[in-house]
Amino acid sequence: MKTSMLDQILRDQEAKTPVALATELATGDQALIYYDSATGSLANNPEIVAAARQAIQDDKNGTVKLDAGEIYFQTFNPPLRMLIVGAVHIAQPLSRMASVVGYDVTVVDPRQSFASPERFPGISLNHEWPDDGLRELDIDRRTAVVTLTHDPKLDDPALGVALRSDAFYIGSLGSRGTHAGRTERLKGEGFTEAEISRIKGPVGLNIGAISPAEIAVSILGEVTDCLHAKEKKAAA
Amino acid sequence: MAPSDVNQGSQDDDVLQEAANWLKAGKKVALATVVSSWGSSPRPPGSQLAVSEDSTFVGSVSGGCIEGAVVTEALEVMESGESKVLEYGVTDELAWEVGLACGGKVKVFVEAVQE
Numbered sequence: 001m002k003t004s005m006l007d008q009i010l011r012d013q014e015a016k017t018p019v020a021l022a023t024e025l026a027t028g029d030q031a032l033i034y035y036d037s038a039t040g041s042l043a044n045n046p047e048i049v050a051a052a053r054q055a056i057q058d059d060k061n062g063t064v065k066l067d068a069g070e071i072y073f074q075t076f077n078p079p080l081r082m083l084i085v086g087a088v089h090i091a092q093p094l095s096r097m098a099s100v101v102g103y104d105v106t107v108v109d110p111r112q113s114f115a116s117p118e119r120f121p122g123i124s125l126n127h128e129w130p131d132d133g134l135r136e137l138d139i140d141r142r143t144a145v146v147t148l149t150h151d152p153k154l155d156d157p158a159l160g161v162a163l164r165s166d167a168f169y170i171g172s173l174g175s176r177g178t179h180a181g182r183t184e185r186l187k188g189e190g191f192t193e194a195e196i197s198r199i200k201g202p203v204g205l206n207i208g209a210i211s212p213a214e215i216a217v218s219i220l221g222e223v224t225d226c227l228h229a230k231e232k233k234a235a236a
Numbered sequence: 237m238a239p240s241d242v243n244q245g246s247q248d249d250d251v252l253q254e255a256a257n258w259l260k261a262g263k264k265v266a267l268a269t270v271v272s273s274w275g276s277s278p279r280p281p282g283s284q285l286a287v288s289e290d291s292t293f294v295g296s297v298s299g300g301c302i303e304g305a306v307v308t309e310a311l312e313v314m315e316s317g318e319s320k321v322l323e324y325g326v327t328d329e330l331a332w333e334v335g336l337a338c339g340g341k342v343k344v345f346v347e348a349v350q351e
Contacts, residue, residue, distance in 0.1 A: 001267060001347050001348075001349045001350075002349075002350070002351065003259055003350060006252060006255060006259070007256060009252060010252055010253060010256055013252075023345060023347075025271065025345055026321075027319075028318070028319030028347055061280070061281040061282030062271075062272065062281045063272045063281070063343070072269070072271040072272075072281075072345060074269065074281075074282055075282075
């Protein structure tokens with residue numbers, strides 16, 4: 001690989017621009033392929049360019065046999081995102097742990113004394129009302145949403161936006177009773193039972209978590225489980 | 237068995253960043269990447285290991301089973317400048333061969349990062 005190509009990939013990651021690196025395994029020839037352009041020695045092969053764009057779309061690394069030979073595609077998509085509603089105690093370890101796992105984390109809470117840089121060093125903060133905040137953040141299929149306030153006036157609007165999105169994970173903190181009440185309120189807003197069943201509640205894997213950090217582990221475990229559910233099914 | 241090309245939850249960003257740091261410091265660098273894996277091998281395609289000329293390495297292409305061998309190959313590749321494809325399979329314990337005790341198989345592409 002050319003040093004300039006490595007530098008370009010790092011700049012693209014910084015700018016959150018999706019890109020794929022195509023490598024012909026037999027020769028080491030390469031190209032950087034974007035949705036709207038391509039550079040490098042393999043960039044003039046339309047078959048390779050098309051396969052690279054598909055790889056970015058699918059978020060998948062792998063080797064494909066094409067007419068040109070065995071081509072390996074490495075995709076560099078922006079990080080997965082986790083949007084945490086409620087800058088409560090559990091959000092502190094959860095935001096740190098999710099960052100380590102590779103998520104781009106944003107904490108949404110209109111209460112500025114909760115969502116403060118002192119409590120969340122290095123984490124993006126959004127002080128909008130949760131539904132406005134989540135709409136602004138434009139949830140996609142590479143986004144997990146976790147609500148932690150267990151206050152209906154903050155959680156419910158957020159869940160409404162999350163349920164209308166492609167989020168791959170929606171989790172909501174609260175006891176069984178809290179969750180039952182929440183389900184009823186969302187039904188009242190016109191959501192069907194099937195739609196509401198996307199919400200993981202009580203949130204997290206049942207691992208007996210007690211402390212905020214342990215609860216964060218159980219939530220992050222469940223998010224990981226949902227992220228890889230398709231591959232797990234395929235492997236079973 | 238079908239190649240496993242599992243969605244990478246997170247990229248090994250820091251591996252490429254470290255490679256760039258070594259290059260800026262004037263060191264030779266090679267990059268090893270898992271390009272396919274079969275069976276129960278622990279790291280999916282896209283997993284990377286960067287190696288500097290002083291044998292320092294960051295990242296991984298297995299659970300620690302083949303990194304030693306890959307680092308040796310990487311040192312050769314950074315000298316020759318010619319990329320290479322390596323394959324590792326099930327360990328033959330009697331022969332003390334380098335391999336994967338998990339019974340998986342991986343294909344690793346090794347390249348120099350150069351001007």
